[in-house]
Amino acid sequence: MQDMTSFDAALKEHYNNQMVENLVYKNNPLLAMLPKYEGFGGRNYPMPLIYGNPQNRSSTFSNAVGLSSESQVEAFTLTRVKNYSMAFIDGETLDASKGDKNAFMSALTTEIDGAFASISNDIAFGIGRDSSGYRAQVNAEPAEAASTVITLKNAEDVVGFELNQDIVIHSAKSGGSQRVYDSGVTSGLISAVDRSAGTITINAAYTSSGTIAADDYIFVNGDRGNKISGLEDWIPDSAPSSSAFFGVDRSVDTNRLGGIRTSGTSMPIEEALIEAAMDIGREGGNPDYAFLNYKQYAKLVKSLGSKVQYIDLDVNGVVGFRGVLIHGANGPIKVLADRSIRDSRAYLLSMNTWELASLGPLVKMLQADGNKLLRQSSADAYEVRIGSYAQLGCKAPGHNGVVTLD
Numbered sequence: 001m002q003d004m005t006s007f008d009a010a011l012k013e014h015y016n017n018q019m020v021e022n023l024v025y026k027n028n029p030l031l032a033m034l035p036k037y038e039g040f041g042g043r044n045y046p047m048p049l050i051y052g053n054p055q056n057r058s059s060t061f062s063n064a065v066g067l068s069s070e071s072q073v074e075a076f077t078l079t080r081v082k083n084y085s086m087a088f089i090d091g092e093t094l095d096a097s098k099g100d101k102n103a104f105m106s107a108l109t110t111e112i113d114g115a116f117a118s119i120s121n122d123i124a125f126g127i128g129r130d131s132s133g134y135r136a137q138v139n140a141e142p143a144e145a146a147s148t149v150i151t152l153k154n155a156e157d158v159v160g161f162e163l164n165q166d167i168v169i170h171s172a173k174s175g176g177s178q179r180v181y182d183s184g185v186t187s188g189l190i191s192a193v194d195r196s197a198g199t200i201t202i203n204a205a206y207t208s209s210g211t212i213a214a215d216d217y218i219f220v221n222g223d224r225g226n227k228i229s230g231l232e233d234w235i236p237d238s239a240p241s242s243s244a245f246f247g248v249d250r251s252v253d254t255n256r257l258g259g260i261r262t263s264g265t266s267m268p269i270e271e272a273l274i275e276a277a278m279d280i281g282r283e284g285g286n287p288d289y290a291f292l293n294y295k296q297y298a299k300l301v302k303s304l305g306s307k308v309q310y311i312d313l314d315v316n317g318v319v320g321f322r323g324v325l326i327h328g329a330n331g332p333i334k335v336l337a338d339r340s341i342r343d344s345r346a347y348l349l350s351m352n353t354w355e356l357a358s359l360g361p362l363v364k365m366l367q368a369d370g371n372k373l374l375r376q377s378s379a380d381a382y383e384v385r386i387g388s389y390a391q392l393g394c395k396a397p398g399h400n401g402v403v404t405l406d
Contacts, residue, residue: 001088001381002111004096028124029321029336030291033313033351040080040357040390047246047355047393048075051256074257076246076393080359081131081228083388085119087111091380108373108382115386118162119363123228125160127356127392128291128340128347130232132173133223135160138216147191148181148206153215155198156295159339165190166221167202173217174225183209187221230340231291231347234394235259235402253398255283260401264346269300269405270326273335276348276403277328285350285399287328290335292346296405297337300324344406350399358390 052072058064089111097107126133136157142148152158168187169179180186181204188204206212233245239254239261250257260279264272273290280287292300301308301324309325311334323336333348341347356362365372366385374383394400 001090002093002107003090004093027321028121028338028340029313030127030338030340031120031124032315032320033289034127034354034356034392035351036362037355037357038360038362040078040359045078045357045391045393046075047078047395048073049395051253051398072253074248076248078246078357078391078393080389080391081226083119083123083390085115085386087115087384087386089382091382094382112384115384116363119386119388123362123388123390125340126228127230128232128338129227129230129342131227131229132217132225133219133227134173134217135220136218138169138212138214138218140214141212142206142210144206144208144210146205148188148202148204148210148212150200150202150212150218152198152200154343156293156343158193158195158198158200161190161193161200163190163193167200168219168221168224169212169216170219170224171213171216179210179212179216181205181210181212182207228390228392230392231402232342234392234397235347235400237261237345237402237404256398259397260285262401262403264403264405266406268303269296269346270303272403272405273326273333273346273348274328276346276401277330277333280348280350280399280401281329283398285396285401286330287333287348287350287400288331289349289351290333290346291338291341291349292335292405293339293341293343294337295343296346297324297335300335344404346403346405348401348403350396353394353396353399355393355395356390357393358388360389362390363388
């Protein structure tokens with residue numbers, strides 16, 4: 001909880017123009033560019049598509065008339081997932097930080113804005129990942145120490161971690177076993193993040209009783225299996241199985257129902273993206289956006305050299321993002337860096353086939369009773385509750401693709 005001690009650094013001692021810089025990630029172009037729909041009420045949201053035409057056709061009339069087939073129609077039946085973020089502040093700090101003469105910023109505004117940013121960043125992160133909610137994998141078993149230092153298998157995944165996240169670790173994305181730091185200790189808070197080394201430190205001792213192992217999966221406590229279905233679900237790296245995905249068996253036509261997969265290894269990124277655009281174009285898609293992480297984006301810019309063509313993109317009338325323009329089989333593709341995309345892959349999207357559907361605004365204050373600020377019954381403190389009920393849907397997975405990169 002925010003109190004006078006933890007907020008002391010932001011309380012004014014001298015009246016000057018110092019500004020406190022917010023270092024929380026704010027640039028989420030994939031989240032910003034996705035079409036939104038805020039009317040997702042009811043029990044579920046069917047998203048139908050036709051993925052095959054009737055095949056009662058032959059050059060011989062008797063053969064054509066003797067056939068009996070119909071259009072192949074399916075519907076992804078979307079269901080919402082919940083996400084919550086809280087802001088807490090004690091009464092004295094709330095009053096002491098009011099007004100420019102008293103503090104660099106209002107403690108109440110700071111906490112509410114931070115809670116909104118936290119849930120927004122989490123949703124953005126989840127859209128680029130999968131519904132299991134895992135943030136990274138463990139590189140190797142930690143050393144025994146008073147705090148648990150975990151080296152991530154892929155250092156680029158460090159963007160998914162923040163101080164004070166409550167971390168649990170499992171041997172698998174689903175099922176498997178929950179790991180322990182020490183006997184009976186299954187969770188701990190992040191006390192430090194080394195974003196250059198790709199390590200996180202947990203405030204729990206790691207002892208000889210610890211069971212964390214290489215390739216284990218790291219989750220924020222409560223997230224496992226409860227996250228939004230992101231790009232990795234809709235366009236998986238390998239052809240989807242018969243397991244129902246929002247009620248659909250995608251194995252009957254893995255490309256049209258589960259997206260296009262292109263291997264771009266051992267080739268320049270620009271060539272890989274163009275190759276993928278051609279594969280998608282062959283299936284009738286017209287990808288107009290591509291998203292990859294910052295590491296791969298830097299490789300693309302360097303490989304283009306003097307040929308690089310930048311483009312500024314408006315979001316709600318404001319220039320928010322700068323990307324690179326490349327030319328695919330069916331037209332230009334705007335390539336953007338997004339921290340949510342895992343390393344060694346890129347996604348080519350036909351943006352008009354996507355919809356981020358939510359029950360009301362994607363992120364909102366939970367105030368059905370009319371109260372934005374709730375007084376805690378057992379303390380001189382207040383809380384604000386922020387939530388989201390949403391799901392990502394795609395009307396034509398076969399018009400989108402994933403590219404594996406070096």
